[in-house]
Amino acid sequence: DDPQGWVRITKVDADNPERKLDGAVFEIADNKDFANAVALPATVDGVTTSPALLAGHWWIRETKAPDGYVLDSTVKEVDVKLNETAGVEFSNTKDEGAIRVLKLDKQTKKTLAGVTFQLLGRDPADPAFSRSDILGTQVTGDDGVALFAGLKSGTVCWVRETAGPDGYRIDTADVRKVTVELGKTIELVFENDGLGRIQITKIDKLTKHKLDGAVFEIADNKDFAGAVALPATKDGVTTSDALVAGHWWVREI
Secondary structure, three states: OOOOEEEOOOOOOEEOOOOOOOOOOOEEOOOOOOOOOEOOOOEOEEEEEEOOOOOOEEEEEEOOOOOOOOOOEEEEEEEOOOOOOOEEEEEEEOEEEEEEEEEEEEEOOOOOOEEEEEOOOOOOOOOOOOOOHHEEEEEEOOOOOEEEEEEEOEEEEEEEEEOOOOEEEOOOOOOOOHHHEOOOOOEEEEOEEEEEOOEEEEEOOOOOOOOOOEEEEOOOOOOOOOEEOOOOOEEOOOOOOEEEEEEEEEEEE
């Protein structure tokens, strides 16, 4: 009889070699062109073994990756010896990417904790959008980072802010469209305007007594375009609603 041996292929996770992967399919041939190649059974517990092969030089390649992993295009060569089992290991990287969101104060550039972001599978402006399109939620830590990891590469998704810390304005119109890339972490930076208020006190110029019924308006420009009227003073005081941090103009009307 012709001398024969075997090849045992082990399939592992590239980032965690202790993790054996099922469902990988290989083919083996006695030529580098893989003419008349023999398909091997899919890996079980990370292993598949060839039928008896003629002793000599053989080529092996993966034809189907385990679910959730990228096909390993490497071609490996092995020498089969009489009555021996040659071992070959292949590894796969996960078919994944990630999105890293960084949240900053727009004025100071300090990181902001406690800001909630959603990962969406559909543009929220789409009339068909529903709660089922919310793929995940993350909250920024002290470093201002919210991480969406383990995302399938090629996935098209949207990221939006839904809740922020007190004293900051949420920009609901700032929705980012992202395509997840294999093995990459896409960086998104969101910035929030801080909020403050203006309190106006109205007094008699001579007596310094506080005056009720005075009305003021405020605007973010000196021409008072789009000005907002404040409630009339009571006990000599009126206070604006929360305003975006910045320069404002005030006048009595």
